[in-house]
Amino acid sequence: VVYLIIFHILFVLFVWTYWKSIFTLPVQPAKKYHMSYADQERYENEERPEVQRQILAEIARKLPVYTRTGSGGIRFCDRCQLIKPDRCHHCSVCAVCVLKMDHHCPWVNNCIGFSNYKFFLLFLAYSLLYCLYIAATVFKYFIKYWTGELTNGRSKFHVLFLLFVAVMFFVSLMFLFGYHCWLVSRNRSTLEAFSAPVFQNGPDKNGFNLGFVKNLQQVFGEEKKLWLLPIASSQGNGHFFPMRALSEAQNPLLANEEQWENDGIDGEPY
Numbered sequence: 001v002v003y004l005i006i007f008h009i010l011f012v013l014f015v016w017t018y019w020k021s022i023f024t025l026p027v028q029p030a031k032k033y034h035m036s037y038a039d040q041e042r043y044e045n046e047e048r049p050e051v052q053r054q055i056l057a058e059i060a061r062k063l064p065v066y067t068r069t070g071s072g073g074i075r076f077c078d079r080c081q082l083i084k085p086d087r088c089h090h091c092s093v094c095a096v097c098v099l100k101m102d103h104h105c106p107w108v109n110n111c112i113g114f115s116n117y118k119f120f121l122l123f124l125a126y127s128l129l130y131c132l133y134i135a136a137t138v139f140k141y142f143i144k145y146w147t148g149e150l151t152n153g154r155s156k157f158h159v160l161f162l163l164f165v166a167v168m169f170f171v172s173l174m175f176l177f178g179y180h181c182w183l184v185s186r187n188r189s190t191l192e193a194f195s196a197p198v199f200q201n202g203p204d205k206n207g208f209n210l211g212f213v214k215n216l217q218q219v220f221g222e223e224k225k226l227w228l229l230p231i232a233s234s235q236g237n238g239h240f241f242p243m244r245a246l247s248e249a250q251n252p253l254l255a256n257e258e259q260w261e262n263d264g265i266d267g268e269p270y
Contacts, residue, residue, distance in 0.1 A: 003137060010130045013230075017123035020230040021108040024116035026091070026098040027238050033063060034082045059083055064240050067207075068198045085239045087208070089191055099238035102189040114238035118219050119230045121184070124177040128170060135166040187215040199243075209244050 035043065043055050056074045060083050067086045069075055075084035080097045084090075089101040091111045100114035112120045141159045144150045183193060187208045196205035209215065218241070220226070221233030 006133065010126060010133055013126045014123070014130045017119055017126055017230045018108065020119040021105075021112075021116050021123045022110055024110075024119060026094060026096065026101070026111040026113045027115040028096050029080075029082055029085050029088060029099060030239060033085060033239075034080070035059065040081055056083070066199065066243065068200075070195075070198055070203075072198070086241055087189065087192070087197070088238075100189060100241070101191060102183075103191070114234065115232075118232070118234055121177075121180055121219070122228070122230050124173055124180065128173045128177055131166045131170040131173065135163055135170060138163045138166065184219055185212055185215055187218055204244075207243055208241055210242055214242075 039055065039059060043052055046052050046055065053073070056076055060074050063083055063085075065075070065083060065086060067075060075088075076082070077084055077090050077097050079090060079095070082097060084097060085099060087100040088097050090097045091101060091104050093104045094111045096111075098111050098113040100117070102112040102117055102120075104111045105120065108120070108123070110116065138159055141150065142163050145156050145159060150156070183190065186206065187210060188205065192205070192208075196203040197207050198204075199207055210218070218235050221235060223233055226233040
């Protein structure tokens with residue numbers, strides 16, 4: 001009875017987190033980050049790059065954006081026609097810009113970002129526990145077959161297969177979950193781990209690192225009783241994130257308008 005209760009609790013949490021990871025749609029930037037029709041027409045009809053940069057600078061002056069491109073320009077998506085918020089990236093599979101995009105996951109056929117990153121982490125955690133529990137409960141029967149205490153050959157194949165699958169998924173999930181735990185402890189996304197965000201003073205891989213506890217609160221929220229449940233509790237709205245350096249408290253992109261005249265346009269690949 002105890003085994004069945006534990007099994008069904010893990011199974012319900014596993015299915016619940018998987019369902020939330022799949023059907024929680026990625027959040028797109030708010031309307032204020034999108035170009036108006038007049039600005040879009042003016043930008044597209046302008047052939048001079050320096051004037052295009054000035055148009056983007058005028059739009060960005062009203063927005064709380066702090067990160068730049070590798071060349072120091074405004075992070076602009078020419079497909080979605082918007083100024084990218086901090087930590088926002090364009091997903092070529094979903095064909096939209098996703099707030100705090102981490103990666104596009106083929107396991108859940110969805111883009112993992114601000115809206116469902118907590119659910120994805122819990123899905124990995126409960127999948128890991130689920131596989132561990134199955135492997136642990138089946139292992140004693142594997143030992144009995146190995147020592148010859150049980151001779152039923154038909155069930156022997158099922159036990160071996162179930163143990164092999166559970167251990168295989170456990171090992172693979174352990175590395176994936178451990179990697180994402182490390183990312184959360186540093187307050188980075190998968191994309192930021194490979195390409196550090198660029199600030200006024202250049203790239204800084206720890207630009208959003210606020211310390212271990214605050215980094216956890218960024219993803220799971222301040223209510224610890226909700227941390228292990230697939231209920232939305234992440235801090236903020238995905239458009240702005242606290243930064244480590246106090247010198248970046250003011251918008252570095254808009255502090256010096258003259259810099260925008262020499263800045264380039266976002267050229268990151270989609």
